[in-house]
Amino acid sequence: MIRRVTIALLLAALMATATAASAGASESGQQSRQQQPGERLRGEQRSLLQALEEAGKFNTLLKALRRTGLAEELADGGPWTLFAPTDRAFAQLSDQRRKALLSGNDTAWLRKLLEHHILPGAVPESELGVLSHPQALNGQLRISRTDSGWQVNDVPVAGSEIRSRNAIIYPIDGLLTPFDTTNISPGNH
Template identity: 35%
Template sequence: MLTATRFLTIFAFCASLLGAATASAEHHSDGDMKKSNIVEVAADNEDFSTLVAAIQAAGLVDVLSGEGPFTVFAPTNAAFAKLPAGTVESLLEPANKQQLVDILTYHVVAGKVYAKDVVELTEATTVNGADISIAVTDGGVQINNATVVTTDIKTSNGVIHVIDTVILPAS
């Protein structure tokens, strides 16, 4: 049973994670606040180390550090860990680069799509060219089979929404 104290502890923990993620998106530059780009924000958060390694292996660092804007549905390390054993290692091999690019670009939508906008959509076309389904349920927002667990992490070139499952394009 979830007691009020336990709920507040969990809520405070989640709020601190969101605050840390948001704070990591801003760096001082010549006295002004400057938001970091999508790749920098992800690299500053240890929960995205697998995603960052995949972005690097796919050769997408320059693209996702570029002007954008992009909306990224970013799977955490735990999301990648849900894939069958050996899948991540296989995808990171140079011979599977195109498959990795296809999967990663399936997590990216052109433009900035904030949470308030996502809930109005039923689908979106990804940079991969394939559509993802979007459903608002009592449990939150679903992107295909993934649940959005954190929304609206603002970056200099877009926005990140954290998801709990890697979404895969149809073969």
């Protein structure tokens, strides 16, 4: 009898804890919900990489993703939110910096740089304002709204979101540099 009462009390305590945890999770804000990997985006057939290829303005990014091994990870994983530097963003770098970055000699740094552009979870444009300081795969970002549109770390979002089955992609015409690698980037050492 005491054993049954003890088991019943333990079960009741576990259920109360689970109920409190789920209530706390729903009250903790949308930021934590949106950054959690979840289901595929409905209605989309193409992968993140296919969407980048079809857009035609992310060729340098695609080469960099393949060089670092991130392409394979992003192809089927996710969902993700990718702030995708356009070819124009890479073209704005000095020749020396672009060559140092994309030469293949420092893929660890290039991977860190690219991971700074990727959020876990799919965040649609209608919910970007909820995430003021989201955590990327490498470092924290700052998302803000200006009169001309959204910015990520002061780099403007340069177009509408692009959807794929496992990601939402935001074109940006600049590169986001992780704080912890600023002084050790290729060409600076």
